[in-house]
Amino acid sequence: MHTTSAPPHADDAARSSVGGVTTTGLGKRFGELWALRDLNLAVPQGTVLGLLGHNGAGKTTAIRILTTLSQPTEGTGTVAGFDVVRDAAAVREHIGVASQQATVDGLMSAQLNLTTIGRLHGLSKSAATRRADDLLVQLDLTDFATALVRTYSGGMRRRLDLAASLMGTPEVLFLDEPTTGLDPLSRTHLWDMLSELVRGGTTVILTTQYLEEADRMADDIVVLDHGRTVAHGTPQDLKSRIGDDRLDVKVASADDVARAANVVAPFADRAPALDPERHVITVPIKPGVRVVQVVRALDDAGIDAIDVTRREVTLDDVFVTLTGAKPVDDADEAGRQGQERKS
Amino acid sequence: MSKSLLNDATVLARRNLEHIRQVPEKLTNVTVQPLMFVLLFAYVFGGAIKVKGGGYAEYLLGGILIQTLAFAMMGPAQTVATDFQQGVIDRFRSLPTRRSAYLLGHYLAEMLGAILTIVILIGTGFLVGWRSHADVLHLTEGILLLLVFASGIMWMGLWLGVLVRSPDAVMGIGFIIVFPLTFVSNAFVPIDSMPTVLQWMATVNPVSVLIAAVRELFGNPITPVTKHVWPIDHPVAAAWLYSIALVALGWWLAQRRYRARTTD
Secondary structure, eight states: OSOOOOOOGGGGOSSSSSSSSEEEEEEEEETTTEEEEEEEEOTTTTTTEEEOOOOOOOOHHHHHHHSSOOOSEEEEETTTTTTTTHHHHHHHEEEEOOHHHOOOOOTBHHHHHHHHHHHHHTOOHHHHHHHHHHHHHTTGGEEETTTTGGSHHHHHHHHHHHHHTTTOSSSEEEEEHHHHHHHHHHHHHHHHHHHHHHHTTTTEEESSOOOOOHHHHEEEEEETTTTTEEEEEEEHHHHHOOOEEEEEEEEESTTHHHHHHHHHGGGGGGGGEEEEETTTTEBBTTTOOHHHHHHHEEETTTEEEEEEEEEOOHHHHHHHHHHSSSSOOOOOOOHHHHHHHOO | OOOHHHHHHHHHHHHHHHHHHOGGGGGGTHHHHHHHHHIIIIIIIITOOTTTTOHHHHHHHHHHHHHHHTTTTTHHHHHHHHHHHHHHHHHHHSSSSTTTTHHHHHHHHHHHHHHHHHHHHHHHHHTTTTOOOSOHHHHHHHHHHHHHHHHHHHHHHHHHHHHHHTTTHHHHHHHHHHHHHHSSSSSSSSSGSSSSHHHHHHHOOOOHHHHHHHHHHOOOOOOOSOOOOOHSSSHHHHHHHHHHHHHHHHHHHHHHHHHHHHHO
């Protein structure tokens, strides 16, 4: 992928170390509201960091600061060896950004969108055209290369947005929820493509609400909640903290919730989460436990279980397990709200 | 940075031209609309409004030129507001472009539109009987004045675009500012036909001064001035001052607001 390497820059002397992303105590506050707080990262070149969290957790704020779109109020950060505040211009020469909002131009063709961005990266007209054609092939958009982007489906727009972020052959690629709105096939295709980029030495920072995506793509995962880092580790580390599948047990009356929790406790490898309002006990079950064993135990105890469902771990479970509380699902990214207030 | 600000700006300007190629009706406000105004005013009002020293068509053109260019403020305002709303702006901001390239690109594209407007208006004016009675030097100065005024208008429009929260707001705000300014002036009727209070407003209105300057430079009839203040008595000098001030003010406001809005 890195065929057209970036030209040497006069400010290369300002680089601390080549590639990767580091942050120290990075934070952003809008008045009393912390959109991001004390983020510490050390992402080596050629690896993938997954920022995992709900809406409003601070993922987008982190990305906006690292891509120089937003100024941190605390701490420092470097991208590709450049300080995100002092050397913002140098950072922009080494990054690619695909944001949550597909930011391609609906009134231009895919090809023209890409060549425009290539030209702004300083590529010559012919180099920009070549690079655009390559990327259109890779992202399977050649059949629609000359069609207006406003005729594109949501998934096609996201693919084109990714192509746009790759036009400058970035050292560090930022993807804000890259697979939201993609069908499963496109998602797998995108993951494969990213893996190839990473093998070529690209550093990727991606945000996601999907555990599966973080697990599959990331070498390292940071779980954010209300701007704070609640967990940081490899997918294996997190898995060992979070456990395997979950069993949702719904009982008929609220009085049964506590009793049922005691009955299912032997099958759990960590404390079950109780939801008295919905009469649901969520049980992190030990490996090897079968649903029928749990049902039988509940039956023996004379508890009226309306429903027993086994499922995979979700992001909610991660938060319940890591923070001990069900997170409030904010309507919007706190960072964005702050930005809107200002404008 | 090896590439120039002008390179970035022209790449961005080309984007606007591409929008027009895809949606040609975007151009109606700088082509069909002024043409329609010339025809309507020339033939609907032309018979009723008497102007000393020439035909109404000769009087009208200066007014229509300035009025149309003033309304052209809404073009850049709407495109910039739309870019902000759609998030396109973040894409450009994360690219290694000069910060000022974005507004400059819009400015360049809009000025091409302004030139087109001037050509169409003068052409249509010619068809309905407008003639210039000035030498080439003054005619050229008149056109240069129109271009500098248009530059000021475009920068004010760019400022408005960065200022509003949604493109829908542009029309309303634009009309509230531009409509009274262009109509309470000597654009379509001689000032001496108005009630005294309006005469004062129309006399001090910079739009009247600009229009009087264009008429003077084009060698077209200028109606008598009833209230004497320096600008209207020296329209050409005052119009240059106003236009240059408008460019400086618009540029400064637009850059400042853009900087503030893209800093968070």
